[in-house]
Amino acid sequence: MSVKKISVSGLGYIGLPTATMFAHHGAKVIGLDVNQHAIDTINQGKIHIVEPGLEEIVKSVVESGHLKASLVAEPADAFLIAVPTPFKGEDHTPDLSYIEAAVRTISPVLEKGNVVILESTSPVGATEQMVEWLFAHRPDLKFATHANDTEVDVFIAYCPERVLPGQVIRELVENDRTIGGITPESAKKAAEVYRIFVKGELVITNARTAEMTKLTENAFRDVNIAFANELSLIGDRLDINVWELIALANRHPRVNILSPGAGVGGHCIAVDPWFIVNKTPDLARMVATAREVNDYKPKWVVEKIEQEVAKLGDLGRKPKVALLGLAFKPDIDDLRESPAVEIAVDMGKKEGIELLLVEPNIEKLPKKIKNGTLISQEYALNKADLLIICVSHSSFKSIKKDHRFISFVN
Incomplete structure (x- = not known):
């Protein structure tokens, strides 16, 4: 041919x-x-x-x-x-x-x-x-x-x-x-x-196996990320630094725990496992649980941000809260299924704050985010009372962090 x-x-x-x-x-x-x-x-x-x-x-x-x-x-x-x-x-x-x-x-x-x-x-x-x-x-x-x-x-x-x-x-x-x-x-x-x-290599199989291969690859990653995210929830409850915990556990020669984050995004990992669950809901119990853990993480992040806002006390005005990063992973413009976007949507519903959003890879906000303002990184550093890092964009790594910063990524 x-x-x-x-x-x-x-x-x-x-x-x-x-x-x-x-x-x-x-x-x-x-x-x-x-x-x-x-x-x-x-x-x-x-x-x-x-x-x-x-x-x-x-x-x-x-x-x-x-x-x-x-x-x-x-x-x-x-x-x-x-x-x-x-x-x-x-x-x-x-x-x-x-x-x-x-x-x-x-x-x-x-x-x-x-x-x-x-x-x-x-x-x-x-x-x-x-x-x-x-x-x-x-x-x-x-x-x-x-x-x-x-x-x-x-x-x-x-x-x-x-x-x-x-x-x-x-x-x-x-x-x-x-x-x-x-x-x-x-x-x-x-x-x-x-x-x-x-x-x-081009590996030949049948259509159903190829379809399931793609779903399996992303479900595997989702389950492993869910373990890391669940450790972050447990570490927070028990007053244990999850980053140190994982670094120490990974010294074991056969342990390689991933890094937790604000959730799981992208059209693949955040979506594909549900295709398995949809077809076999009685069998895909671990896959479903991993999805639930990762889908819960952005809600937990919002709860933590609200706790930090409460610690600011009465400023005589609405506190300015800046979310740094909206893409589902560093240094891209892809917002599909992004946990950072979900966090921004929920924070935009809070009447007691002024929501500032920093995403260097986009020019306008998605319509689902209400009451948030897209701003520059420099403006956020100068004006925000709290700076929440949701995505590890390269431009954020050089920022000199102070007491205003909270990071949910490594």
């Missing part, structure tokens, strides 16, 4: 870097998105997200004609779908409507021999559901529903990313990829697509 043109649906934190790397390695790429601002920005050779090293490559591949962003699908050899998979509501039911919309967009231009790859982090069975949607839109094409199907017009596979924000360009190329096909031949066809730029 010769893969010369690739379509990528979803030009966000994963889709745009992926489309860019395909284009950078010689493929013609059409990037699809529903956000006109994102499309216009990319077609100007710029980016609408923060990712080190990405903008220079985007500029190059746009100028060379290898990458174009659009609202409208075009025929291609391979189609990748990298759209969000949020929850429908408070019960953490997965919302696959974005995947369904992407399928609806590309279906009219599908041809025999095409490969369709789902990259979106999804619950087990999502790839099979995608096949049903594809068949509903294109009954004239043959799609495999079982591993032993041989008469296939369009090859379907699932291949999740496993990259670290801030290191996406390098990790997209170097990391191993798990590729799960509806049929073995589908997995092989998908592997040919990724071999355009991936230097890591």
Whole structure:
């Protein structure tokens, strides 16, 4: 199979870097998105997200004609779908409507021999559901529903990313990829697509196992973070410095406890374990408990901040409380599922304080944060009565700390 043109649906934190790397390695790429601002920005050779090293490559591949962003699908050899998979509501039911919309967009231009790859982090069975949607839109094409199907017009596979924000360009190329096909031949066809730029090993399996692999990886990390966060709660209750405690425990040659924080954020670790719980609620007890521990941590942080505010006494005005950092991890602009944002939302509801917010990687606050003001780091240092560090941005590490500072990260 010769893969010369690739379509990528979803030009966000994963889709745009992926489309860019395909284009950078010689493929013609059409990037699809529903956000006109994102499309216009990319077609100007710029980016609408923060990712080190990405903008220079985007500029190059746009100028060379290898990458174009659009609202409208075009025929291609391979189609990748990298759209969000949020929850429908408070019960953490997965919302696959974005995947369904992407399928609806590309279906009219599908041809025999095409490969369709789902990259979106999804619950087990999502790839099979995608096949049903594809068949509903294109009954004239043959799609495999079982591993032993041989008469296939369009090859379907699932291949999740496993990259670290801030290191996406390098990790997209170097990391191993798990590729799960509806049929073995589908997995092989998908592997040919990724071999355009991936230097890591391409490991072949079936679609359900690939889906569960991604969820397992992030559930593993979530459980380990929950242990660290739970230690921080216990340490606070027992008047033990959790940072010293973990450092001492980690001197054991077979112990490697992670660092606690204000919670767990990002679209993966804070979301994926719930997909496991949703499918098998009677079995995924440890996974569910870890989620509950990590989801509780921002609420605990708010309680601690309120206690510190009370210690300020009567200032004759509302105390100024500055939260430093809103992204879900250091030195990025990604606010998805960020515990710091949740803390800011809750603190914004407190009438007895003036809430100041410092996030050097964004230009405006998300709408869900009420009664908070986005300010500079310098203003916060000069004016705040309390400074709460929620994220370890590089710019915060050089600050000379005084009695006003409380940090929930190491």
